[in-house]
Amino acid sequence: xxxxxxxxxxxxxxxxxxxxxxxxxxxxxxxxxxxxxxxxxxxxxxxxxxxxxxxxxxxxxxxxxxxxxxxxxxxxxxxxxxxxxxxxxxxxxxxxxxxxxxxxxxxxxxxxxxxxxxxxxxxxxxxxxxxxxxxxxxxxxxxxxxxxxxxxxxxxxxxxxxxxxxxxxxxxxxxxxxxxxxxxxxxxxxxxxxxxxxxxxxxxxxxxxxxxxxxxxxxxxxxxxxxxxxxxxxxxxxxxxxxxxxxxxxxxxxxxxxxxxxxxxxxxxxxxxxxxxxxxxxxxxxxxxxx
Amino acid sequence: xxxxxxxxxxxxxxxxxxxxxxxxxxxxxxxxxxxxxxxxxxxxxxxxxxxxxxxxxxxxxxxxxxxxxxxxxxxxxxxxxxxxxxxxxxxxxxxxxxxxxxxxxxxxxxxxxxxxxxxxxxxxxxxxxxxxxxxxxxxxxxxxxxxxxxxxxxxxxxxxxxxxxxxxxxxxxxxxxxxxxxxxxxxxxxxxxxxxxxxxxxxxxxxxxxxxxxxxxxxxxxxxxxxxxxxxxxxxxxxxxxxxxxxxxxxxxxxxxxxxxxxxxxxxxxxxxxxxxxxxxxxxxxxxxxxxxxxxxxxxxxxxxxxxxxxxxxxxxxxxxxxxxxxxxxxxxxxxxxxxxxxxxxxxxxxxxxxxxxxxxxxxxxxxxxxxxxxxxxxxxxxxxxxxxxxxxxxxxxxxxxxxxxxxxxxxxx
Numbered sequence: 048x049x050x051x052x053x054x055x056x057x058x059x060x061x062x063x064x065x066x067x068x069x070x071x072x073x074x075x076x077x078x079x080x081x082x083x084x085x086x087x088x089x090x091x092x093x094x095x096x097x098x099x100x101x102x103x104x105x106x107x108x109x110x111x112x113x114x115x116x117x118x119x120x121x122x123x124x125x126x127x128x129x130x131x132x133x134x135x136x137x138x139x140x141x142x143x144x145x146x147x148x149x150x151x152x153x154x155x156x157x158x159x160x161x162x163x164x165x166x167x168x169x170x171x172x173x174x175x176x177x178x179x180x181x182x183x184x185x186x187x188x189x190x191x192x193x194x195x196x197x198x199x200x201x202x203x204x205x206x207x208x209x210x211x212x213x214x215x216x217x218x219x220x221x222x223x224x225x226x227x228x229x230x231x232x233x234x235x236x237x238x239x240x241x242x243x244x245x246x247x248x249x250x251x252x253x254x255x256x257x258x259x260x261x262x263x264x265x266x267x268x269x270x271x272x273x274x275x276x277x278x279x280x281x282x283x284x285x286x287x288x289x290x291x292x293x294x295x296x297x298x299x300x301x302x303x304x305x306x307x308x309x310x311x312x313x314x315x316x317x318x319x320x321x322x323x324x325x326x327x328x329x330x331x332x333x334x335x336x337x338x
Numbered sequence: 339x340x341x342x343x344x345x346x347x348x349x350x351x352x353x354x355x356x357x358x359x360x361x362x363x364x365x366x367x368x369x370x371x372x373x374x375x376x377x378x379x380x381x382x383x384x385x386x387x388x389x390x391x392x393x394x395x396x397x398x399x400x401x402x403x404x405x406x407x408x409x410x411x412x413x414x415x416x417x418x419x420x421x422x423x424x425x426x427x428x429x430x431x432x433x434x435x436x437x438x439x440x441x442x443x444x445x446x447x448x449x450x451x452x453x454x455x456x457x458x459x460x461x462x463x464x465x466x467x468x469x470x471x472x473x474x475x476x477x478x479x480x481x482x483x484x485x486x487x488x489x490x491x492x493x494x495x496x497x498x499x500x501x502x503x504x505x506x507x508x509x510x511x512x513x514x515x516x517x518x519x520x521x522x523x524x525x526x527x528x529x530x531x532x533x534x535x536x537x538x539x540x541x542x543x544x545x546x547x548x549x550x551x552x553x554x555x556x557x558x559x560x561x562x563x564x565x566x567x568x569x570x571x572x573x574x575x576x577x578x579x580x581x582x583x584x585x586x587x588x589x590x591x592x593x594x595x596x597x598x599x600x601x602x603x604x605x606x607x608x609x610x611x612x613x614x615x616x617x618x619x620x621x622x623x624x625x626x627x628x629x630x631x632x633x634x635x636x637x638x639x640x641x642x643x644x645x646x647x648x649x650x651x652x653x654x655x656x657x658x659x660x661x662x663x664x665x666x667x668x669x670x671x672x673x674x675x676x677x678x679x680x681x682x683x684x685x686x687x688x689x690x691x692x693x694x695x696x697x698x699x700x701x702x703x704x705x706x707x708x709x710x711x712x713x714x715x716x717x718x719x720x721x722x723x724x725x726x727x728x729x730x731x732x733x734x735x736x737x738x739x740x741x742x743x744x745x746x747x748x749x750x751x752x
Contacts, residue, residue: 160485164471164474166480182467183468183469183475184466184469184471185466186406186407186467187547189403189406190406190407190550190551191550195404198403199395199403199467200394201401201402202393202396202397203394204392206394206395206468287553290553295552298552299549302542302546302549303486303489306539313535314531317534318531320434321434321531324434324435327436328436
């Protein structure tokens, strides 16, 4: 192949992918955007389980009077419509450690891909937020979330979906998320996802004996904005390590791409069958007439 | 010609209201055991619905944060839509393949399908947390274009319109507008084609809803082929429903049917049974392929694995064998039994995907509350009452004598 035809072929291939790449979708953002998602790094070695983040979260989300119960070791508490973040304690091979649990703010969230009204939104800044005026309460986001995070107010006649918003409102005003601001041990660090991945790796490389060599959230379900580093393997701390690295919305793209194909090809196909059937029934009638 | 039609329409509209009001009155005895039971259940359902909207879903359902979808979605919507699949299959057979034998059951099947969709959509409104926002994905202030649910909602809504148009000639015939009926007949073929396309996609789409639940749904049920399995199974689910409903109608509404209809009934049942058997072979084969493909064989000797095996053996393979045997040996009752077994199998399959094998790795379980079951029954009874109201009044089982002329108009439209 000479150079000219090579260039031609390559540019043709490039052109042909434009319609595919140009049709960008919410939930699948360009790499350049992804770099600048805001994120939070949780360093489990530094957390002392003081629950300051829980109280700060309750206050920031208009629920200051709620009194969270104390955790028990190895008993998993879940987030609820009141508590958008909780601390759990685990007895591990290297002693007792505490894990903060909340929405992971996935890069390509299943809840956003699930939502048929755009009520669940992955903002450009990174937080996944929910819009009350759009939601119809179908709870498909809850069904789809691999971390069991969105919570629904079953006792209300005008229910809300409750989940951590990474304090998106505070971020807009230049403030830190409430939990990060109130963490006394700097176990929580706020920054861009890119910076925090670097920071996490730096900590692991500089203290290789103190950390398990993995960042939870780096690539689980396509990557998340909450990143965890830990002294012990993550399965000891109640993390779901069975989750794949493929982003969940990708499991539906095959079907979704098939829909317009079927919509355009099936009707003419049916017309064809109908024409054939008509021709056949005429023929049999003719044969019957001849007989 | 057009002017005439307009005038006719105007006159029709005027007469229609008068006629409709007179038809609202009940025909036949009011105080029957069935009516009594139906009225009680529907009334109780209305009371429960009232509390559901007053105090929230939690006041009457056992739904939880781990089980956001329960009986109302798993049975009413996801199973119900599969049961209503008969309409697109029968219209395909009659209008596309020209299998004339099934002409006489088109109307009742389409009516059944239409009512099922209307009432299941109604049940869906009960389940939505904020049902007043249900128009959001339709009016377009927020299109969640990448949501499978968005596709399902649209195909659902459009298909209801298509089914209404397919049934509308019977309504036109009911209040005696020949012109309107002729026009509606003219568009039937087009609506049938659109209806089949829409059905294919939303039957598959209901399965596609579970594509993202990879970490929650048991590996024996989770597969990327779930949309195809849902679509294929909706064919024999729908036809089995037609067989069962037909057998019930034959007893209950026998005075409304012409002798001809009675005569062809058995023939139709055997024909449908044969199709069920063929499609179930395909389905069973697909399930086996998927099982090997998914590398989840090692789950087969767990309790859920045994449950999976029983779904496959007793509710797929057994009815399949029964269909095959009874079609060969012309055993009508056995076909009906096979159809009922198939329907139970579909209920089990859909509940497995939505509830039983869902969250299989969590300790939490979901069992429907009595209110959820009661309201489901109320929806079913309400549907039966409306169905009976229509069947008694409109020409559902027997088209009027000018049917020959209509058939010509169908032919010319195609």
